[in-house]
Amino acid sequence: MNVPAAWYLVLAAVLFGIGAYGLLTRRSALIMFMCVELMLNAVNLTFVTFARTLSDVGGQASVFFVMVVAAAEVTVGLGIVVAVFRRRHSTSVDELTEMKG
Amino acid sequence: MSATVYALPSIVVFVTAAVLIVVGALGVLAVRNPVHAALSLILTLFGVAVAFIAQSADFLAAVQVIVYAGAIVVIFLFVIMFLGVGRSRHDHVEPLVGQRPLAALGVAVTVGGLIALLASSHWVTGATSASGSSLVKGTGNVRQLGTAVFTTYLYAFEATAALLVIAVIGAVVLARRERVTEEAE
Numbered sequence: 110m111n112v113p114a115a116w117y118l119v120l121a122a123v124l125f126g127i128g129a130y131g132l133l134t135r136r137s138a139l140i141m142f143m144c145v146e147l148m149l150n151a152v153n154l155t156f157v158t159f160a161r162t163l164s165d166v167g168g169q170a171s172v173f174f175v176m177v178v179a180a181a182e183v184t185v186g187l188g189i190v191v192a193v194f195r196r197r198h199s200t201s202v203d204e205l206t207e208m209k210g
Numbered sequence: 211m212s213a214t215v216y217a218l219p220s221i222v223v224f225v226t227a228a229v230l231i232v233v234g235a236l237g238v239l240a241v242r243n244p245v246h247a248a249l250s251l252i253l254t255l256f257g258v259a260v261a262f263i264a265q266s267a268d269f270l271a272a273v274q275v276i277v278y279a280g281a282i283v284v285i286f287l288f289v290i291m292f293l294g295v296g297r298s299r300h301d302h303v304e305p306l307v308g309q310r311p312l313a314a315l316g317v318a319v320t321v322g323g324l325i326a327l328l329a330s331s332h333w334v335t336g337a338t339s340a341s342g343s344s345l346v347k348g349t350g351n352v353r354q355l356g357t358a359v360f361t362t363y364l365y366a367f368e369a370t371a372a373l374l375v376i377a378v379i380g381a382v383v384l385a386r387r388e389r390v391t392e393e394a395e
Contacts, residue, residue: 112216112224117261118328120228124254126321127235133313135239139290143238143251146282150258153270161265166358169351172270173359176277177370181377183282187289188384194293195387 117158125151138190138200142183149179223264230257248286255279269352 128147135141153172160168194200230253237250255278262271359367 111220111264115328116224117265119325120224120231120261122321122324122328124231124235125324126317127232127239129320130313130317131239133316134310137244139244139286140238140247143247143286146251146278147235147238147254150255150278153274154258154261157262157265157267157270160267166354167362169267169270169355170358170363172267173273173355174363174366174370176270176273177374180277180282181373183285184377184381185384187285188381191289191293192384200293 114158114162118155121151121154121158124148124154136201136203138193138202139187141202142186142190146179146183149175220264223260227257227260227264230254230260244290245287248283248290251286252279252283255283266351269355 125148128144128151131144131147132141135144153175156168156172156175160166160172190200193205197204234250234253234255234257237253238247241247241250255274259271259274259279262268262274
């Protein structure tokens with residue numbers, strides 16, 4: 110018998126927590142993007158686990174679309190990082206303070 | 211349920227995937243060099259691919275390795291090397307007082323809440339899928355997923371095509387050097 114779905118769900122929750130902590134504490138925009146990827150992967154793992162548990166292929170289809178959106182998000186996000194780096198010569202999010210009131 | 215003995219191979223596969231995922235994720239968090247962080251990210255992505263295969267999501271595991279580990283991490287590495295970003299110098303300063311403890315607290319509450327929700331709920335109801343596209347054991351996973359994507363989720367699939375074109379054009383526009391505006395300044 111396969112391991113219970115709860116094990117994979119706990120693993121996904123831990124992965125999501127690690128990604129969220131990194132997103133909240135790190136300063137480099139690149140590392141923050143990687144932490145967003147970690148969180149997206151945790152959600153994908155949850156989707157696949159429920160697809161197996163409920164025998165519904167819709168969970169796997171959702172993961173497929175999440176992957177497409179993640180690819181688009183990384184492309185545009187890293188384009189923004191490159192554009193910001195050209196102006197500021199830094200990827201630290203603390204130095205982007207033009208809109209500070 | 212606790213009396214059930216789980217097959218040893220599935221436990222070994224789960225432990226392997228869990229170690230890969232957690233070690234890689236902690237590596238992304240702890241390592242100072244962005245290149246090493248990207249390499250740790252690959253470790254996590256492979257661990258997730260192993261977990262996908264263990265749960266009979268074969269196509270998604272292949273896409274995980276090709277798209278995530280193959281394309282997205284390469285974009286990360288390409289941007290890191292293109293920008294020449296070295297070790298981050300900003301992570302030891304703490305502009306917001308108490309940010310790290312608060313972040314740790316919030317994450318602990320979230321993960322604890324998720325696990326408590328898991329422990330107190332009974333997810334496996336035995337009910338079959340509501341969408342009518344059930345995951346039948348024995349037939350090919352690729353065929354089922356392909357059928358679902360090209361019938362039930364056809365409009366969403368077409369929308370992703372538009373999304374990808376928009377993303378490519380947006381990335382080109384963002385990363386292009388704007389000589390006209392630089393001369394005007």
